[in-house]
Amino acid sequence: MMNTLPDLSEQTAMDAPEDPTLDRLGSVAANRGLGALAQELYSLSDFVQQDMSVVEDELRQLDRPQALVGRAGRHLLRLGGKRLRPLCVALAARCGKGFNTAAMDFGVAVELVHNATLLHDDVVDLARERRGQATARLEYGNAAAIFAGDWLLIEALRRVRRAALPGLLERLLDTIDEMILAESLPLEHRGRLDVDRSVYFRIAEGKTAALFRYALYSGGRAGQLTEPQCQALAEYGAHLGVAFQVVDDLLDLAGDAARTGKALFTDLKEGMVTYPLILIFEQDPALGRQIADWLAGSDDLQLPDEVLHRVRVAAEASGAEQRCRELAVERAHHAIGCLEALPQSRARSALEAVAHATAHRRR
């Protein structure tokens, strides 16, 4: 497993956990002065290290020799990523009777579905960079990237089919359908920038939370928890997913506004109004209209500096960052509340820690 964030190595000198997800979440917690939480996350490394490396081995062995589509599919998988969804599967399974081959299949499947959507998204957005490297579409062409996404999707469905737990395949088909529907909602609003909170949350719930919900539910089922317990885990996943997406939006905007505004431009052009942007446009209602007019009338591939400046000013005045964090923290608390349906266990504590760390993460 690779750690693509070199600066983390300094922060984690206090301990040497080998699981990069927990490593990262732990360092986030340490960084925020959340000492106990950081300790908890680091102590979890051993706990799920084995499960995660089983998933990682499976992902690494995924092969399709001599085909461009195979290379395109593996390209993204091998760049790593947080593997947060398989981690959720493993921890949910460990809330029950433990990690087993079904949990492994679900863990691999959710990561494959996630990567499939990224491959297709990158073609849609004509993205050039992902996880710090050239995107698969840039490296192997749009065709290979689209087919690779199709391939990973089919492979994910096969894994879940193989696990042969009643209802789980249908649920994954429904989940993917929900994701596609949500991905397409912003297209409806393209060029309008009039997305309100209810639309935003529908998108976040479908695009991001649905797969977290599936990860937690399937893990619970693999661990032979009761149906109400699995539903509670799914509920946890739904809240975690929204918290994750809101923080993602915030980090994207913060990283972007500080630099060129290119990703911001792409999002807006695609009708993708993120949560911090909703807060910003509420603060400065004319700004949204101005940007919409400007996007409609210009062929430039970048927002003008004065618009970026107004975005920054409105972001400051609206307290967008703090309000996004508050929302994420609130969702994390809801998520943790859902876990009360489960017996106390090390895995349950780990899920609590994951929720906290997700709301507080800085990257």
Added chain:
Amino acid sequence: MMNTLPDLSEQTAMDAPEDPTLDRLGSVAANRGLGALAQELYSLSDFVQQDMSVVEDELRQLDRPQALVGRAGRHLLRLGGKRLRPLCVALAARCGKGFNTAAMDFGVAVELVHNATLLHDDVVDLARERRGQATARLEYGNAAAIFAGDWLLIEALRRVRRAALPGLLERLLDTIDEMILAESLPLEHRGRLDVDRSVYFRIAEGKTAALFRYALYSGGRAGQLTEPQCQALAEYGAHLGVAFQVVDDLLDLAGDAARTGKALFTDLKEGMVTYPLILIFEQDPALGRQIADWLAGSDDLQLPDEVLHRVRVAAEASGAEQRCRELAVERAHHAIGCLEALPQSRARSALEAVAHATAHRRR
């Protein structure tokens, strides 16, 4: 059901069948002076009319309100097409105990998978026209077209899941996987034009024949035929699919060489060397190298007139058209031979007629 080929209405004055697939195949046969075959095909119209309109109703009802992706998905479906794959499902089922809800689900599923691949292919090829209309990607954008393809794929899998016949879902997952692999093979050869027959047939078998194979097999299973009988139908489908693809290639090239050579250019640029082109490059080996060099060195979006001229000359000299037809007819005979595993029936005769007409079709 719509007939998008107005010139057919003149040719079919002898009868007024309502099923456009058989109508078209029948008119092909009539056109070729194959009187008995034409009569047979026309007499089949009543026979499968009901089955096909059940499938068509299902396809028409496929809905996803207020979402661009739904419109993009329906766009292509509503433009009709030959519906040859669902026809195969229906006839295979009628070789057994008849058309039922399982056959309906399989019929809808194969048409959805076919349309899903077309949606993705059109994005890959930046195609502007399909079935005589603007492509979904042009009408609704690449994003909506990609997501619509994903949606139709998921919807197809759901239908097959619902039919709940053992092994059929796994088989569709394998089939789609085979299609993706075959679709990506030409990408390997991009810019080389050194595709030989064995590669060509691997591509045709995966890209086209695999789904025909599935259509026939699933129809047989729905009709409760024995496993060897279903395997024989699958074998028929494999031969039919290759015959269909070779004729498709021929019609594309003939239609294209007579006009601008634009589709030919696109195929070559994508490394897609079709069967008639293999024959043409065998006739004039220097031509393939010249085109490859020219494609690598030029930014033009069209082949020069002198190259097109040489293609036409080599096509003539190699007897490409006749040899493609011969191959298709041979495959049609192989297909028909496979049907000997089945008892004589009206449906079996219909499949024989479909094989003949596929080899002889003019559009």
